[in-house]
Amino acid sequence: MQFNPCMKHKLIRASARHFAETELAPIAAEIDQHRIFPRDVIARMRQLNYFGLQVPAHYGGAALDSISAAIVVEELSRVCAAIGLCVTVHNGVAVYPFLQFADDRQKEKYLFRLASGEDIGAFSLTEANAGSDAGSVETTAVRNGGSYILNGTKIFVTNGGVCNIALIFALTSLPDAKLQSSVFIVEDGFEGFLRGELEDLCGMRANPVSSLFFEDCRVPEENLLGKPGDGMKIGLSTLDNGRIGVAAQALGIAQGAMEASVKYARERQQFKKPIASQQTIQNYIADMATETMAARLMLYRACELKDAGAPFGCEASMAKLYCSSVASKVTSLAVQIHGGYGYSKEYDVERYFRDAKVTEIYEGTSEIQRMVIARSILSQPIL
Amino acid sequence: MTKQKSIWVFGDYRNYFQNRVTLQLLSKAVDLAGVIGAEVCAVVVGHNIEEWIMEYTAHGADRILSIDHPSLTSYSTEHYLALMQQLVTQRDPDIILIGATDFGREFAPRLAKRLQTGLSADCVGLDITPEGLLIQTAPSFGGNMLAEIVTEMHRPQMATVRPGIFKEIPHDYERTAIVERLPLPSGLPVPRARVIEYERAVQREHTIENATVIVCGGRGMGNKNNFKRLSELAGLLGGDVGATRPVVYAGWAGHNALVGQAGKHIKPKILFSFGISGAIQHTAGLGEANFIVAVNKNPQATMMKMADVAVTADAGDFLNNLIRELKKRIRD
Amino acid sequence: MFNIVVCIKQVPMVTELPWDEKTGTLKREAAAGMMNPACKHAIEAALQLRELYGASITVMTMGPPSAEEVLREAIAMGANRGVLICDRLLAGSDTYATSFALGRAVKKEIPDHDLILCGAYTSDSETAQVGPQLAEELNIPAAAYAEHIDISGRTMRVRRLVDNFRETLEMDFPALVTVSMERYKPRYVSFAGLSRSFDGADIRELNAQDLGMMSADLDACGSRTRVRRVFIRKTAKENVRITGAAAVAAAEFLDRYQRSISAVIGRAIEAKKQI
Ligand SMILES: Cc1cc2nc3c(=O)[nH]c(=O)nc-3n(C[C@H](O)[C@H](O)[C@H](O)COP(=O)(O)OP(=O)(O)OC[C@H]3O[C@@H](n4cnc5c(N)ncnc54)[C@H](O)[C@@H]3O)c2cc1C
Ligand SMILES: Cc1cc2nc3c(=O)[nH]c(=O)nc-3n(C[C@H](O)[C@H](O)[C@H](O)COP(=O)(O)OP(=O)(O)OC[C@H]3O[C@@H](n4cnc5c(N)ncnc54)[C@H](O)[C@@H]3O)c2cc1C
Numbered sequence: 001m002q003f004n005p006c007m008k009h010k011l012i013r014a015s016a017r018h019f020a021e022t023e024l025a026p027i028a029a030e031i032d033q034h035r036i037f038p039r040d041v042i043a044r045m046r047q048l049n050y051f052g053l054q055v056p057a058h059y060g061g062a063a064l065d066s067i068s069a070a071i072v073v074e075e076l077s078r079v080c081a082a083i084g085l086c087v088t089v090h091n092g093v094a095v096y097p098f099l100q101f102a103d104d105r106q107k108e109k110y111l112f113r114l115a116s117g118e119d120i121g122a123f124s125l126t127e128a129n130a131g132s133d134a135g136s137v138e139t140t141a142v143r144n145g146g147s148y149i150l151n152g153t154k155i156f157v158t159n160g161g162v163c164n165i166a167l168i169f170a171l172t173s174l175p176d177a178k179l180q181s182s183v184f185i186v187e188d189g190f191e192g193f194l195r196g197e198l199e200d201l202c203g204m205r206a207n208p209v210s211s212l213f214f215e216d217c218r219v220p221e222e223n224l225l226g227k228p229g230d231g232m233k234i235g236l237s238t239l240d241n242g243r244i245g246v247a248a249q250a251l252g253i254a255q256g257a258m259e260a261s262v263k264y265a266r267e268r269q270q271f272k273k274p275i276a277s278q279q280t281i282q283n284y285i286a287d288m289a290t291e292t293m294a295a296r297l298m299l300y301r302a303c304e305l306k307d308a309g310a311p312f313g314c315e316a317s318m319a320k321l322y323c324s325s326v327a328s329k330v331t332s333l334a335v336q337i338h339g340g341y342g343y344s345k346e347y348d349v350e351r352y353f354r355d356a357k358v359t360e361i362y363e364g365t366s367e368i369q370r371m372v373i374a375r376s377i378l379s380q381p382i383l
Numbered sequence: 384m385t386k387q388k389s390i391w392v393f394g395d396y397r398n399y400f401q402n403r404v405t406l407q408l409l410s411k412a413v414d415l416a417g418v419i420g421a422e423v424c425a426v427v428v429g430h431n432i433e434e435w436i437m438e439y440t441a442h443g444a445d446r447i448l449s450i451d452h453p454s455l456t457s458y459s460t461e462h463y464l465a466l467m468q469q470l471v472t473q474r475d476p477d478i479i480l481i482g483a484t485d486f487g488r489e490f491a492p493r494l495a496k497r498l499q500t501g502l503s504a505d506c507v508g509l510d511i512t513p514e515g516l517l518i519q520t521a522p523s524f525g526g527n528m529l530a531e532i533v534t535e536m537h538r539p540q541m542a543t544v545r546p547g548i549f550k551e552i553p554h555d556y557e558r559t560a561i562v563e564r565l566p567l568p569s570g571l572p573v574p575r576a577r578v579i580e581y582e583r584a585v586q587r588e589h590t591i592e593n594a595t596v597i598v599c600g601g602r603g604m605g606n607k608n609n610f611k612r613l614s615e616l617a618g619l620l621g622g623d624v625g626a627t628r629p630v631v632y633a634g635w636a637g638h639n640a641l642v643g644q645a646g647k648h649i650k651p652k653i654l655f656s657f658g659i660s661g662a663i664q665h666t667a668g669l670g671e672a673n674f675i676v677a678v679n680k681n682p683q684a685t686m687m688k689m690a691d692v693a694v695t696a697d698a699g700d701f702l703n704n705l706i707r708e709l710k711k712r713i714r715d
Numbered sequence: 716m717f718n719i720v721v722c723i724k725q726v727p728m729v730t731e732l733p734w735d736e737k738t739g740t741l742k743r744e745a746a747a748g749m750m751n752p753a754c755k756h757a758i759e760a761a762l763q764l765r766e767l768y769g770a771s772i773t774v775m776t777m778g779p780p781s782a783e784e785v786l787r788e789a790i791a792m793g794a795n796r797g798v799l800i801c802d803r804l805l806a807g808s809d810t811y812a813t814s815f816a817l818g819r820a821v822k823k824e825i826p827d828h829d830l831i832l833c834g835a836y837t838s839d840s841e842t843a844q845v846g847p848q849l850a851e852e853l854n855i856p857a858a859a860y861a862e863h864i865d866i867s868g869r870t871m872r873v874r875r876l877v878d879n880f881r882e883t884l885e886m887d888f889p890a891l892v893t894v895s896m897e898r899y900k901p902r903y904v905s906f907a908g909l910s911r912s913f914d915g916a917d918i919r920e921l922n923a924q925d926l927g928m929m930s931a932d933l934d935a936c937g938s939r940t941r942v943r944r945v946f947i948r949k950t951a952k953e954n955v956r957i958t959g960a961a962a963v964a965a966a967e968f969l970d971r972y973q974r975s976i977s978a979v980i981g982r983a984i985e986a987k988k989q990i
């Protein structure tokens with residue numbers, strides 16, 4: 001247990017912050033408003049290993065520890081959460097399953113491309129009738145010769161509009177004739193793999209979240225990740241990891257909103273003095289700072305467990321639950337502190353406010369996190 | 384007999400601007416010399432330097448040490464180092480002041496090192512104790528803080544001094560000084576850094592974010608034509624034009640001129656603010672402006688209260704007059 | 716294959732400046748450190764020169780133990796190895812003493828150095844003196860504010876802008892150059908680079924004894940200047956008021972401020988000489 005950042009974590013943070021402030025800060029508002037995915041900035045991020053954060057060096061990644069990876073996502077999201085989302089989904093739920101479940105051939109084939117960011121990844125579980133209830137997936141994958149034929153529609157796919165590689169959860173029939181979900185590696189260009197329009201979202205607007213359609217899409221057998229029927233196992237394990245990323249993203253949003261509020265409260269004069277000198281505003285700021293700090297410690301604790309090889313699912317859920325709720329609260333207070341200006345698109349806190357909400361929804365809603373946490377606590381043996 | 388105390392000023396004259404600093408230093412040296420009973424000595428080296436000998440005499444030097452030789456025609460740090468090292472070693476001055484021009488800031492550190500003494504950089508204040516200790520005030524941390532620096536045990540005490548800080552003494556061509564015309568010492572080193580080319584530079588291209596002078600206009604400029612004249616002032620000062628939001632919305636200026644919360648954050652050394660009320664969304668972009676001149680017909684406007692200099696006037700009128708007056712006064 | 720040495724300094728983050736009002740020194744240990752921005756330009760110049768001509772790049776810093784951080788960052792950017800000069804005896808060194816120690820370390824660690832690169836100035840004490848003084852210490856030619864460096868054989872050409880003159884200088888190796896912040900925009904640090912820089916990077920630590928700077932010759936290598944105190948520039952503005960007819964006001968304004976404006980813009984502004 002170590003509470004002070006080590007030299008490496010300091011440098012990781014400084015580097016990511018410097019990049020975010022020089023490259024993302026100037027465009028964050030505009031790409032949000034016009035729903036632009038900034039390909040030129042993404043191209044620069046590729047060279048700096050943003051897309052291979054935890055991939056081993058021999059696959060071209062940066063081989064970072066989990067706290068470092070969380071810090072990167074936090075710093076990106078502090079400035080531009082939609083790009084933080086792109087990076088965390090790519091690393092946390094698209095690349096991670098390759099590291100955990102892919103065979104050597106799949107790793108050789110895909111990890112270099114993913115780690116270099118040449119290919120952007122997506123993770124696609126959600127369907128119209130399968131949200132919180134991930135077991136209700138209806139997309140099918142029917143075996144045909146050396147391939148599977150996929151049919152169905154996925155929705156709310158982060159990076160959907162730009163991904164080159166998507167992990168698709170679809171039902172396969174097992175030898176015992178039971179239907180079980182399996183995970184398929186689908187590449188851009190596979191026949192019958194189509195993309196829908198970009199969603200017009202409340203927040204995270206610079207991320208090309210879209211639907212994906214599969215119309216008799218032929219996927220070679222060797223693109224099955226893990227074994228047939230491994231879908232649930234892969235999904236749950238991946239989401240445990242993904243939640244660390246979403247927590248980091250929420251934390252970054254909270255941090256950004258808090259900093260903006262502190263600055264504004266010092267500058268804004270009403271009643272002939274800065275509003276920061278009003279006790280009510282001070283209380284807001286104290287709460288924002290305290291809860292953001294608590295969120296950060298909780299998140300790093302989950303990271304530490306993960307790197308130690310210990311079970312971390314429950315802690316990841318706690319961190320996700322808490323960080324996202326702090327993000328929502330802090331961004332709402334940030335708008336409050338900014339008054340009418342905070343409700344205007346000219347100020348960043350308005351964007352933070354919109355972006356924060358979804359961290360309580362995706363990769364398991366807060367309700368689902370509580371379910372996971374409670375299940376884990378209640379399942380512990382009574383001594 | 385005690386040794387005559389002496390404060391030296393290095394004659395830096397390559398362009399008008401550098402020469403001005405030398406004059407400002409002479410004036411400050413005269414002040415300091417008064418406190419400790421020292422003479423003020425200007426060192427002038429180069430070729431065809433009679434003009435500078437006269438000028439430095441007229442501006443307060445008691446003594447001039449000059450070396451005039453064709454081999455000194457162009458500025459050479461290494462030549463000057465060798466000459467100064469010799470002169471200082473022979474005559475042992477108490478203090479050497481050098482303008483913090485680009486030349487001075489490259490030359491002075493090497494000289495101090497050779498003389499094995501201390502040096503403070505880019506001073507904005509100089510004081511002296513009756514005992515002769517030079518208190519050198521230099522900016523640090525981007526000018527946010529000031530440091531007081533002294534060289535206690537070693538002599539001479541050396542400082543480079545920022546241009547524009549001290550006021551020169553009006554010239555007096557009746558003044559006289561002891562002018563020592565010294566021969567070029569033998570054995571001057573061949574410079575190891577050879578100047579291959581040099582030419583006067585044209586203005587460096589800049590953007591509003593890094594411009595040192597910005598002329599901002601607001602609704603108080605009245606109309607687009609008045610607003611356009613701001614660029615004339617900016618041009619004279621080598622600066623850029625900024626605008627408030629209403630002005631951008633009215634189409635008097637492009638969006639990339641917008642200064643403030645929703646626009647550019649600027650950090651000019653000098654900011655002119657014409658007809659701007661000073662709304663927080665605008666002033667949020669001015670965090671680091673060093674010296675603010677506001678022009679407004681309303682003396683109570685926030686911008687006027689924030690300013691270093693607040694001119695109560697019609698913005699367009701004042702602008703026209705300022706341009707006219709500046710054109711009369713600017714020379715190169 | 717050239718031997719390039721880049722001198723870099725760790726400076727406190729500007730957002731927080733804890734200093735000791737009594738001693739007038741900075742409580743450096745209390746401030747988060749970062750690499751001095753100008754030093755990054757020097758590293759970038761070295762990296763670009765290496766790409767063009769082949770070179771081995773040693774980064775060198777003198778500072779507290781935490782200064783190791785900037786060496787790692789420089790190695791992450793691409794430098795080959797680092798040297799940390801760290802000793803309580805050297806704390807509080809002025810530029811004279813700093814250049815002495817750096818010079819000793821260069822001679823000891825990279826005796827066959829070809830090119831020494833420094834930043835133009837630091838963001839904390841901003842003296843811009845260390846580069847030129849290090850050149851003196853090593854007795855080599857130097858050029859400040861380089862915007863472009865070309866190498867041909869063992870000779871280099873440096874383009875620079877000084878006092879509104881564009882100059883090209885030529886020097887033979889070994890030589891020292893301080894790099895302008897106008898060019899050589901530093902590259903970003905990659906995360907793989909950062910990982911590598913913590914993974915068996917070659918960093919050597921030297922103390923005063925290693926440099927042969929014993930207390931006996933402390934006067935030869937010790938500081939010449941002393942910082943008596945550091946204080947915040949008073950921020951209260953004067954708020955000078957000028958009123959009256961616009962023509963008179965404009966003249967009055969210039970009478971009072973033309974000197975400082977002239978100093979900033981580097982052009983002469985003068986009222987007509989009175990007769
Ligand atoms: C911007 C964005 C990006 C996304 N990216 C991805 C992606 O990349 N990949 C992907 O697969 N999905 C993605 N999603 C989908 C997301 O994971 C789902 O929206 C989320 O899991 C919730 O599912 P749902 O929307 O169907 O809500 P529902 O499951 O219908 O839930 C509605 C409400 O009911 C509550 N609820 C449901 N079941 C229970 C229960 N058992 N107990 C208590 N309360 C319950 C929920 O908490 C919620 O409050 C994304 C969504 C968004 C908005
Ligand atoms: C969400 C939001 C974001 C914003 N972001 C920005 C921003 O980034 N940048 C920005 O600039 N604004 C921004 N604004 C607008 C800002 O609030 C102000 O409205 C604006 O800065 C005012 O511009 P102004 O000073 O030119 O005009 P005004 O406030 O109308 O002031 C005009 C001034 O000119 C003076 N004046 C009038 N006639 C004359 C004359 N003949 N001679 C001399 N003086 C005269 C008046 O006394 C007055 O002080 C934003 C507003 C909102 C709501």
Ligand SMILES: Cc1cc2nc3c(=O)[nH]c(=O)nc-3n(C[C@H](O)[C@H](O)[C@H](O)COP(=O)(O)OP(=O)(O)OC[C@H]3O[C@@H](n4cnc5c(N)ncnc54)[C@H](O)[C@@H]3O)c2cc1C
Pocket residue numbers: 501502503504521523529530532721722723724741751753754757775776777778807808809810811813817832833834835836837839840841842843844845846940942945
């Ligand atoms: C407020 C304050 C004011 C000061 N004023 C003076 C003064 O007037 N005179 C004086 O002699 N000292 C002064 N000092 C001491 C001075 O800060 C130190 O000597 C410092 O180590 C180097 O000076 P600098 O930061 O100004 O470097 P600069 O000369 O501005 O640095 C230029 C380049 O030199 C190299 N460099 C500088 N320091 C190091 C280092 N430690 N390790 C490796 N490379 C380095 C880097 O390449 C850097 O980019 C002052 C210190 C403080 C805190």
